[in-house]
Amino acid sequence: MYIFNFNQRQILSPAMGELEASVQFNYCHDISWLMRQYHPKFRSKPLLLVHGEKQDSKNALHEEASAYPNIRLCQARLEIMYGTHHSKMMILLYQDGLRVVIHTANLVESDWHQKSQGVWISPLFPKLKHDTPTAQMGNSMTNFKVDLLEYIAAYKSKGLTQWQEHLLQHDMTEARVYIIASVPGRHQGETKTKWGHMTFRKLLKEHANTEAKNWSVVGQFSSVGSLGPDKNKWLCSEWLESLSTTPKGTTSNPSLLKLIFPSVDNVRVSLEGYPAGSSIPYSSRTAVKQQYFNTFLHQWSSSVRGRSRASPHIKTYARVSPDQSKISWFLVTSANLSKAAWGALEKKDTQLMIRSYEIGVLFLPKNFVCFFANLLL
Numbered sequence: 001m002y003i004f005n006f007n008q009r010q011i012l013s014p015a016m017g018e019l020e021a022s023v024q025f026n027y028c029h030d031i032s033w034l035m036r037q038y039h040p041k042f043r044s045k046p047l048l049l050v051h052g053e054k055q056d057s058k059n060a061l062h063e064e065a066s067a068y069p070n071i072r073l074c075q076a077r078l079e080i081m082y083g084t085h086h087s088k089m090m091i092l093l094y095q096d097g098l099r100v101v102i103h104t105a106n107l108v109e110s111d112w113h114q115k116s117q118g119v120w121i122s123p124l125f126p127k128l129k130h131d132t133p134t135a136q137m138g139n140s141m142t143n144f145k146v147d148l149l150e151y152i153a154a155y156k157s158k159g160l161t162q163w164q165e166h167l168l169q170h171d172m173t174e175a176r177v178y179i180i181a182s183v184p185g186r187h188q189g190e191t192k193t194k195w196g197h198m199t200f201r202k203l204l205k206e207h208a209n210t211e212a213k214n215w216s217v218v219g220q221f222s223s224v225g226s227l228g229p230d231k232n233k234w235l236c237s238e239w240l241e242s243l244s245t246t247p248k249g250t251t252s253n254p255s256l257l258k259l260i261f262p263s264v265d266n267v268r269v270s271l272e273g274y275p276a277g278s279s280i281p282y283s284s285r286t287a288v289k290q291q292y293f294n295t296f297l298h299q300w301s302s303s304v305r306g307r308s309r310a311s312p313h314i315k316t317y318a319r320v321s322p323d324q325s326k327i328s329w330f331l332v333t334s335a336n337l338s339k340a341a342w343g344a345l346e347k348k349d350t351q352l353m354i355r356s357y358e359i360g361v362l363f364l365p366k367n368f369v370c371f372f373a374n375l376l377l
Contacts, residue, residue: 006119006121007112008034008037008105008112009037009039011090011092011101011119011121012037012038012039012042012092013039014039014041014042016092016094016099017092017094017095017096017097017099017124018094018095018096019038019039019042019045019092019093019094020045020046020093020094020095021045021046021047021048021093022045022046022047022048022090022091022092022093023047023048023049023050023090023091023160023163024047024048024049024050024089024090024107025050025085025087025088025089025090025357025359026049026050026051026085026087026088026089026106026107027051027052027084027085027086027087027088027106027334028106028107028108028111029049029051029061029064029106029107029108030107030108030109031049031061031064031065031067031068031071031107032064032067033107033108033109034107035068043070044070045070046070046072047068047070047071047072048071048072048073048074048159048160048163049061049065049071049072049073049074050074050076050085050087050155050159050160051073051074051075051076051085052075052076052078052083052084052085052086052357053075054075054078058075061073072159074155074157074159074160075157076155076157076357077155077156077157077184078184078355078356079184079185080184080185080353080354080355081355082340082355083184083340083354083355083356083357084340084355084356084357085356085357086334086335086336086341086356086357086358087181087334087357087358087359088102088103088104088105088106088334088359089101089102089103089359090103091163091166091167093166094124096124096126096127097124097125097126097127097170098124098125098127098166098167098170099121099122099123099124099125100122100125100148101119101120101121101122102119102120102332102359102360102361103117103118103119103120104117104118104119104313104314104315104332104333104334105117105119105313106313110272110279111279111313114270114271114272114276114310114311115272115276115279115310115311115312115313115314116302116307116310116311116312116313116314117313117314118314118315118316118332120177120332120361122172122174122175123174123175125138125170125171125172125174125175126170126171127169127170127171128169128170128171133168133169134168135149135168137171138170138171138172138173139172139173140172140173140174140175140176141173141367142175142176142177142178142179142367143178143179144172144175144177144178144179145167145170145172145175147178147179147181148167148172148179149164149167149168150194151179151181151183151359152164152167154183155183176363176367176368177361177362177363177367178203178361178362178364179359179360179361179362180199180200180203180331180333180335180359180360180361180362181195181199181357181358181359181360182195182196182335182341182342182343182354182356182357182358182359183195183354183357184354184355184356184357185353185354186346186351186352186353187343187351187352187353187354188350188351188352192350192351192352195343195352195354196341196342196343196352196354196358197238197239197242197243197342197343198242198343198345198352200242200243200245200331200362201241201242201243201245201250203362204242204243204245204246204329205245205246205247205250206247207247207329207364207366208245208246208247208319208328208329208364209246209319209326209328209329209365210246210247210248211328212246212319212321212328213244213246213248213251214253214256214322215256215319215320215321215322215328216256216257216258216319216320216322217240217243217244217256217257217258217317217318217319218258218259218260218316218317218318218319218320219243219257219258219259219260219316219317219337220259220260220261220300220312220314220315220316220317221259221260221261221315221335221336221337222261222262222279222280222312222313222314222315222336223280223281223282223336223337223338224261224281224282224286224287224293224336224337224338225286225336225337225338225339225340225341226286226289226290226338226339227290227293227337227338227339228290229289229290230292231254231292231293234339234344235257235293235296236252236254236257237252238344238345238349239342240252240253240254240257243317243319244256244319246328254296257296258296258298259293259296259297259298259337260297260298260299260300261280261282261297261298261300262276262280262299262300262311262312263299263300265299266299266300266308266311267280267311269309270309270310270311271309271310271311272311276311279311279313280311280312280313300312314332315332315333315334315335315336315360316330316331316332316333317330317331317333318330318331326365327365328364328365329362329363329364329365330362330363331360331361331362331363332360332361332363333358333359333360333361334358334359334360335358335360338356339353339355340354340355340356341354341355341356341358342354342358
């Protein structure tokens with residue numbers, strides 16, 4: 001679905017379907033605000049919140065949820081230090097189908113009010129006419145259904161079993177995007193290429209534009225982690241290698257890397273003013289240790305969409321031709337620029353260590369040729 005201005009209330013309205021139940025995966029939650037975004041007739045429907053809160057913040061979330069008898073909570077396992085449950089996704093079950101929404105906004109009012117966010121809304125996936133469906137039934141050419149089920153299974157939570165069943169029962173052949181996800185763990189063997197930047201590398205090796213070898217790799221994000229003392233420790237080695245991959249091979253050319261992050265002036269003149277900076281973390285302690293990072297930076301601007309003053313909480317990555325007329329691929333994701341989100345290779349590159357949960361969708365132009373051709377008919 002292609003909509004340039006959309007809000008949470010519209011996504012959860014009857015115009016999208018007669019909602020039966022929903023699950024919300026996210027990092028930050030304001031439950032009372034979230035419930036107001038649901039249409040009044042849907043506010044008593046079963047709602048599962050998947051979160052990563054611990055200790056006092058977990059207790060506070062449970063206390064807030066206790067006011068709503070239809071809400072259940074599911075805590076994501078975070079067994080590696082400094083990991084977060086950062087994925088942002090909704091699964092919406094309707095009387096006549098199911099919809100998946102993958103986005104970049106927290107479930108708090110400020111994220112949906114004056115910020116720039118990204119939202120992908122799936123087609124309405126119809127229910128399969130089969131009593132015992134499998135993951136391959138109703139799978140798309142992008143392997144969307146299988147990959148989504150594997151992502152949900154990675155939580156290893158009984159609280160998500162019912163939603164795994166719902167997903168199994170629906171036909172997702174119309175999904176034209178690929179899932180790029182991260183789950184915490186030290187991934188080896190076949191699982192090393194299932195998550196993080198290594199699954200991205202694998203998909204680009206199979207599907208990227210073969211002409212894109214010398215095209216720019218553009219990254220745009222709202223937070224920066226510790227990337228190492230020099231550019232070749234992670235940023236311009238394994239991470240850039242993955243995003244630079246084409247069917248002709250994997251290369252890494254730092255001169256092609258362009259990174260977009262808000263400047264102080266972007267924040268100052270934003271619709272929120274300086275408070276917008278609280279959603280764009282990059283600590284001075286980290287920044288002083290990786291000053292090479294500044295050489296790749298470009299200022300945030302969204303003049304074409306009229307959103308330059310709407311502070312970016314969106315995270316996007318793309319491979320763009322020199323004349324900016326073509327892209328090889330485009331990714332919208334919850335993943336910021338960090339090892340925790342994308343993963344870091346260990347043990348002589350035999351293991352990928354990921355700290356956090358993330359999820360995004362990858363667009364390849366070749367998968368949308370027929371779609372746009374039909375729009376012109």
